[in-house]
Amino acid sequence: MATASVNKPKMRAAERARVSAPAHQPGRFGIYGGRYVPETLMAALEELEREYEKAKRDKKFQRRLDELLRTYAGRPTPLTYAHRLTTEMGGARIYLKREDLLHTGAHKINNCLGQALLVERMGKRRVIAETGAGQHGVATATVCALFGFECVVYMGSEDMRRQELNVFRMRLLGAEVRAVDSGSRTLKDAINEAMRDWVTNVRTTHYLLGSVLGAHPYPTMVRDFHRVIGREARAQILKTEKKLPAAVIACVGGGSNAIGMFYEFIKDKNVQLIGVEAGGRSEALGDHAARFRGGSPGVLQGTFSYVLQDAAGQIANTHSVSAGLDYPSIGPEHAALRDAERAEYVPASDQEALEATTLLARTEGIIPALESAHAVAEAAKRAPKMKKSDVIIVNISGRGDKDIGILRENLKLD
Amino acid sequence: MPLTFYKKPALFVYVTCGDPDLATTKEIVLAAIAAGADVIELGVPFSDPVADGPVIQRASERALRGGTSLAQVLTLAAEVRQHAQSTGLIIFSYLNPILRMGMEKFCKIARAAGVDGVLITDLPVEEAHDYLCAMHQHDLAPIFLAAPTSPDDRLKRIAAASQGFVYAVSRTGVTGTREQLASDAQKLVQRLRRVTKLPIAVGFGISNAAQFVEVGNFADAVVVGSAIVETIERNRGREAAAVAEFVRKLSAVSCQPSA
Numbered sequence: 190m191a192t193a194s195v196n197k198p199k200m201r202a203a204e205r206a207r208v209s210a211p212a213h214q215p216g217r218f219g220i221y222g223g224r225y226v227p228e229t230l231m232a233a234l235e236e237l238e239r240e241y242e243k244a245k246r247d248k249k250f251q252r253r254l255d256e257l258l259r260t261y262a263g264r265p266t267p268l269t270y271a272h273r274l275t276t277e278m279g280g281a282r283i284y285l286k287r288e289d290l291l292h293t294g295a296h297k298i299n300n301c302l303g304q305a306l307l308v309e310r311m312g313k314r315r316v317i318a319e320t321g322a323g324q325h326g327v328a329t330a331t332v333c334a335l336f337g338f339e340c341v342v343y344m345g346s347e348d349m350r351r352q353e354l355n356v357f358r359m360r361l362l363g364a365e366v367r368a369v370d371s372g373s374r375t376l377k378d379a380i381n382e383a384m385r386d387w388v389t390n391v392r393t394t395h396y397l398l399g400s401v402l403g404a405h406p407y408p409t410m411v412r413d414f415h416r417v418i419g420r421e422a423r424a425q426i427l428k429t430e431k432k433l434p435a436a437v438i439a440c441v442g443g444g445s446n447a448i449g450m451f452y453e454f455i456k457d458k459n460v461q462l463i464g465v466e467a468g469g470r471s472e473a474l475g476d477h478a479a480r481f482r483g484g485s486p487g488v489l490q491g492t493f494s495y496v497l498q499d500a501a502g503q504i505a506n507t508h509s510v511s512a513g514l515d516y517p518s519i520g521p522e523h524a525a526l527r528d529a530e531r532a533e534y535v536p537a538s539d540q541e542a543l544e545a546t547t548l549l550a551r552t553e554g555i556i557p558a559l560e561s562a563h564a565v566a567e568a569a570k571r572a573p574k575m576k577k578s579d580v581i582i583v584n585i586s587g588r589g590d591k592d593i594g595i596l597r598e599n600l601k602l603d
Numbered sequence: 604m605p606l607t608f609y610k611k612p613a614l615f616v617y618v619t620c621g622d623p624d625l626a627t628t629k630e631i632v633l634a635a636i637a638a639g640a641d642v643i644e645l646g647v648p649f650s651d652p653v654a655d656g657p658v659i660q661r662a663s664e665r666a667l668r669g670g671t672s673l674a675q676v677l678t679l680a681a682e683v684r685q686h687a688q689s690t691g692l693i694i695f696s697y698l699n700p701i702l703r704m705g706m707e708k709f710c711k712i713a714r715a716a717g718v719d720g721v722l723i724t725d726l727p728v729e730e731a732h733d734y735l736c737a738m739h740q741h742d743l744a745p746i747f748l749a750a751p752t753s754p755d756d757r758l759k760r761i762a763a764a765s766q767g768f769v770y771a772v773s774r775t776g777v778t779g780t781r782e783q784l785a786s787d788a789q790k791l792v793q794r795l796r797r798v799t800k801l802p803i804a805v806g807f808g809i810s811n812a813a814q815f816v817e818v819g820n821f822a823d824a825v826v827v828g829s830a831i832v833e834t835i836e837r838n839r840g841r842e843a844a845a846v847a848e849f850v851r852k853l854s855a856v857s858c859q860p861s862a
Contacts, residue, residue: 223730486702503650
């Protein structure tokens with residue numbers, strides 16, 4: 190007879206200590222982060238972590254990545270002085286970090302090239318990804334074409350509708366785009382479906398996660414692949430202005446462009462780090478994606494961070510005019526930076542983002558992605574209150590071509 | 604000792620609580636017990652069930668539309684316990700609803716309700732420190748998943764952290780019925796036997812009596828989940844009777860006490 194008494198714990202103290210208190214807790218940012226996934230995925234995450242640690246120390250890997258970033262993606266990206274915008278705001282000097290000029294039109298390509306090189310090292314041939322705005326999907330489809338990988342992109346059907354152009358681009362690049370009809374049919378649901386695919390095909394498939402989200406090592410690895418943004422920006426501003434900026438501003442969905450921009454400035458205590466979340470259409474739960482305004486700590490899709498949720502721990506629906514910010518959780522490192530009061534997070538509403546798009550288009554001839562427009566909106570609020578000698582850097586994480594449909598629905602230009 | 608398996612294989616029945624409503628879930632569970640289920644897994648519906656296939660996803664959506672919460676599932680457990688003293692009761696949940704309630708409070712209420720064990724789908728052993736402390740303090744059995752992809756050193760840690768039994772996942776993938784069982788399941792059970800004396804339950808993808816017998820040849824217990832949930836979905840208005848019929852068919856092939 191197979192029996193088991195459960196009422197009296199049999200585990201010895203030493204044994205308990207061994208299973209429950211590992212020597213180190215990898216992938217933690219303060220109390221946030223970690224690795225909360227079904228057991229089936231644990232071996233693959235461990236493999237990825239090992240491979241990434243090796244690659245990080247491998248000079249050849251770094252050289253290949255640098256070369257791809259330079260000769261394929263178009264790095265370094267310029268730091269543009271926004272002369273007319275600065276004049277119109279009448280305060281701090283505003284600079285724009287031009288990630289919108291990268292191949293595929295957004296910062297996402299930095300991470301995709303890095304992970305593609307890892308996929309090659311691990312000998313896998315099939316890549317899956319999630320996408321919200323479609324920028325990460327396009328970047329993934331692009332690197333898969335470049336490396337000859339099979340590519341499947343999961344995308345919420347609501348996002349497919351509002352980012353139709355990117356769906357076509359992914360298909361043109363040879364990727365299969367799978368519509369996700371569950372939940373709010375946006376980014377969160379696309380990640381659920383990608384995780385289900387991964388849990389099923391984990392032995393042959395790499396999940397090319399597109400933000401600083403998910404289980405360890407993703408938040409650390411994706412951040413490292415985007416650190417180049419802040420590294421370049423810091424050197425560029427020191428060369429041009431001979432001083433550090435008073436503030437750097439970036440939009441935060443999962444938070445990859447923001448952490449990429451912030452990371453190099455964390456040690457510069459006088460540089461304010463400002464993340465801009467999607468304030469949506471109102472402050473009611475379900476009407477925005479401002480995790481730090483309406484959220485609380487919880488676990489979603491592999492990581493412990495701030496989450497928009499109800500009293501029973503069910504994840505809330507979100508809304509934003511920009512698909513890339515429309516997500517109920519935030520990268521765990523941002524949660525830690527916020528708790529430590531090293532970075533500040535503020536919301537910008539749909540309306541403010543739309544107005545900022547028009548503002549940047551008319552003053553600088555640059556149409557930002559709706560995501561990046563949230564950062565522009567915050568810069569426009571802040572600059573007039575700052576000294577004329579102060580400098581602000583705004584990360585223009587992507588370009589707005591993909592948003593023309595939404596802009597036409599929302600802006601009356603006649 | 605409700606997690607004592609008198610039959611081989613023991614039959615575990617999973618239900619998503621609150622599908623179609625909590626009163627019906629109670630009827631279903633009691634009918635399943637009467638029909639021969641040894642252990643009931645009370646599934647807590649979650650908005651983002653990443654480890655579940657379409658059947659349990661749909662059931663979770665229906666349950667959440669009715670407002671089913673973890674607190675209500677624990678109340679249901681207490682009610683079931685009043686009617687069934689010798690049946691094993693296990694809470695099967697994702698982590699976030701439990702975190703939201705508070706680990707300590709959850710364990711306390713679960714214990715008072717007469718729950719025997721808890722399985723959290725997205726909580727691997729590495730992250731389980733606080734959970735294990737609270738579970739031990741309240742005499743609840745923590746149960747962990749073992750997967751075909753888990754290397755041997757992970758299987759050891761999983762077995763060492765588990766009490767009552769180890770839950771072996773029959774194959775890589777989400778929950779859901781399958782025509783054929785992978786050879787993964789038997790290999791995993793063999794690897795687990797080398798590192799633990801705990802009974803081993805096999806779940807994911809077992810949907811009929813033939814598969815039940817096949818898995819029962821090498822496992823101590825067999826979990827039937829999506830096939831039960833699908834039976835509930837397809838038999839609106841007579842859910843409990845339909846589940847009882849299905850459970851009787853499975854139970855009939857495992858009614859001999861094991862040697």
